[in-house]
Amino acid sequence: MSAEEKIVFERPHALLPVITNYCPGCPHGIVHRLVAETIDELGVEGDTIGVAPVGCAVTNPDFFSCDMVQAAHGRAPAVATAVKRVLPDSVVFSYQGDGDLASIGMAETIHAATRGEHITVIFINNAIYGMTGGQMAPTSLPNQVTQTSPYGRDVSTAGYPVRVCEMLSTLDGVAYLERVTVDSPKNVRKAKKAIKKAFQNQIDGVGYSLIEVVSTCPTNWGLTPQDSFAWMRENMLPYYPLGVYKDVVADGFANAAEAASARNADCPVAHPVTEGGAR
Numbered sequence: 001m002s003a004e005e006k007i008v009f010e011r012p013h014a015l016l017p018v019i020t021n022y023c024p025g026c027p028h029g030i031v032h033r034l035v036a037e038t039i040d041e042l043g044v045e046g047d048t049i050g051v052a053p054v055g056c057a058v059t060n061p062d063f064f065s066c067d068m069v070q071a072a073h074g075r076a077p078a079v080a081t082a083v084k085r086v087l088p089d090s091v092v093f094s095y096q097g098d099g100d101l102a103s104i105g106m107a108e109t110i111h112a113a114t115r116g117e118h119i120t121v122i123f124i125n126n127a128i129y130g131m132t133g134g135q136m137a138p139t140s141l142p143n144q145v146t147q148t149s150p151y152g153r154d155v156s157t158a159g160y161p162v163r164v165c166e167m168l169s170t171l172d173g174v175a176y177l178e179r180v181t182v183d184s185p186k187n188v189r190k191a192k193k194a195i196k197k198a199f200q201n202q203i204d205g206v207g208y209s210l211i212e213v214v215s216t217c218p219t220n221w222g223l224t225p226q227d228s229f230a231w232m233r234e235n236m237l238p239y240y241p242l243g244v245y246k247d248v249v250a251d252g253f254a255n256a257a258e259a260a261s262a263r264n265a266d267c268p269v270a271h272p273v274t275e276g277g278a279r
Contacts, residue, residue: 012037012039013045014035014048014065014066015036015063015065016064018062020032021059021062022056023218023219025218025224025225026056026217026218026219027182027213027215027216028057030182030188031095031191031213032060034182034188034191034192035093035195036065038195038196038199039064039066039199041196042091042196042199042200044091045066046066047091048067049066049068049069049090049091050064050066050067050092050093050095051069051070051079052068052069052070052071052095053073053094053097053101054071054131055097055129055131056130056131057097057124058131060095069083073100074103074104074106075105076095076105076108077108077111077112077117077121079094080112080117081112081119084117091199091203092119092120092202093121093199094122095122096122097126097131098123098125098126098127098138099128099129099137099138101121102138102139102164109121109164109168110168113168113171113173113208113210114171114172114174116172116174116256116257117173118202118207118208119208120198120201120209120210121198121209122195122198122211122213123213124213124215125139125212125213125215125240126214126215127139127144127161127236130217130219130220133147133220134147134217134220135147135148136149136158138162139161139164139240141161141239142155142160142161144235146220161239165179165240166245168245168246169246172256172259172260173256174207174208174209174210174246174256175201175206175208175209175247175249175259176206176210176244176248177209177210177246177247178194178197178211178243178247179211179214179240179242179243180212180213180242181213181214181215182213182215183216183232187242191213194211198211205255206248206249206254212240214232214240214242215232
């Protein structure tokens with residue numbers, strides 16, 4: 001390489017040099033790169049174990065060079081919990097879509113979060129079931145047309161969409177929640193920062209972290225990639241606002257457990273009196 005040449009971008013080592021199976025315009029590839037860059041920059045490839053879901057990201061083991069485990073549909077948080085408890089020095093992440101995480105896997109999601117499992121969750125919210133053909137998902141918007149709601153989601157019968165970050169923010173076991181998107185270079189950089197912080201929180205023992213990526217599905221939405229991002233900005237972002245929904249470190253606590261203890265400080269049974277007379 002001559003003195004005038006400078007490498008400004010290259011494939012992360014943690015991302016394997018293979019052809020993706022994702023549809024043209026799908027943001028999964030962007031998010032995969034951000035996760036792989038984070039693994040590279042933190043130097044944890046040899047210590048990282050990813051958990052793949054059932055859904056479009058079921059083929060995650062084909063793309064990441066770290067160890068990967070395949071979970072049954074919705075059970076990635078339970079599998080990640082087991083891996084982290086057996087190998088506590090490892091860095092464990094799950095990568096899940098909205099159908100996997102917020103429908104069949106809702107119980108696993110809630111209970112891993114409220115237990116404060118020291119795992120990192122990457123959550124892709126594209127408001128439909130992607131792999132199986134575009135059916136209505138827990139995150140589908142009111143009046144959104146899908147394969148199973150051809151006249152639009154009727155909230156009187158199907159209920160309202162699940163806002164995952166808002167819901168999990170009420171749980172004491174959660175350390176960090178942020179909602180991001182990857183529709184522009186600026187937002188890609190913000191998403192990368194959030195993902196890296198979520199991984200760093202795990203390394204530092206802060207607690208459970210989840211990063212929600214508001215995404216698109218051009219194929220099942222029946223739109224071009226550019227029009228998909230425009231539809232997402234116009235419709236999804238008002239319903240799923242971007243931002244930090246919980247950050248115990250920013251609030252001045254060392255970890256989620258410390259924040260939880262402060263929150264329930266007035267509960268006698270949660271803070272029993274010790275032999276010395278102090279709680």
